[in-house]
Amino acid sequence: MIQQLVMYEEELQQINRICETLHRDSNARAVLVIDKNGQAIASAGDVQELDVTSLSSLTAGNVAATGGIASLLAEKEFAGQFLEGEKTNYHISIVGQRVILVVLFDERSSLGLVRLRVRKAAAELTVTLEVMVRKSAAGSGQPSVFSEITDDDIDNLFND
């Protein structure tokens, strides 16, 4: 019933690389890749000072709400959003209908540059995601560590 999305080393490295390139080429403060359900997948740039978990959940909530609005208006999906702050700008785009690519930038960059670089990064990300989805579905041939989980393992989690 539960469709799992599984992330393996290889794809994560690719996604990290895409984030880093985008961060550099767009002069951004930070780049985040977030799963549509609100879980952070990867990031680059000045993320130490950010609350990535909260940002991810709120961004996903925002995208979900905008998606809801789109379907009420019989729009397919709004491809992205741009939130303009005094110092920080927040550029959101949806990639491969599965993940959210966020670019945080300030006056060292511009919306035009960010848009341009995001387009390239999104194309690369789409390819990686397709591989990820395929591998998740196939189980990638690796035996799942989870099939070996015992009741004791689960109980032990709760021994406070």
Place this chain on the structure above:
Amino acid sequence: MSFINYSSREINCKIVYYGPGLCGKTTNLQYIYNKTNPEAKGKMISLATETERTLFFDFLPLSLGEIRGFKTRFHLYTVPGQVFYDASRKLILKGVDGVVYVGDSQLERMEANIESLENLSSNLQEQGYDLNKLPYVVQYNKRDLPNAIPLAELEEALNPTKVPSYEAVAPKGIGVFDTLKAVAKLVLTELRKGG
């Protein structure tokens, strides 16, 4: 949809607290937040109205420790219980791994309880989930109130499939962690089955 990261060795699961308005969903999360060690939790986010009714969702990220070298992270969400927020409830159910239905024990809330349960079932169905197959537990909250109806009646009305159920007084924490543990266990057990 649980998200397993072999690279950072993390399992992420999403648990949603569902139930009628004012039944105590937000109070459950607040209690969990207050009683959890700082290193095991993130910030709790509440998108609420000025009168503290949930407007979109509450969110609480929790780490429960490791299983077989994997960090287990649970993302707890509540939905807004008020009837007219149905569109938001649907959004929050996306990607859910486990559901806690919180019922209000008060007699005058029985109709609202039943309506909310039917709403849960149909909203899940709309997204291709089946409540009978999902990790799912029930909590009867507000057991402290004088107008609380007997447990057997609640069970009959709200738990026909006899999933694990817990009596609770959320502000005092009674039943809160029992409920969370039960649903977390079911989610992990489901993972073991391979989903």
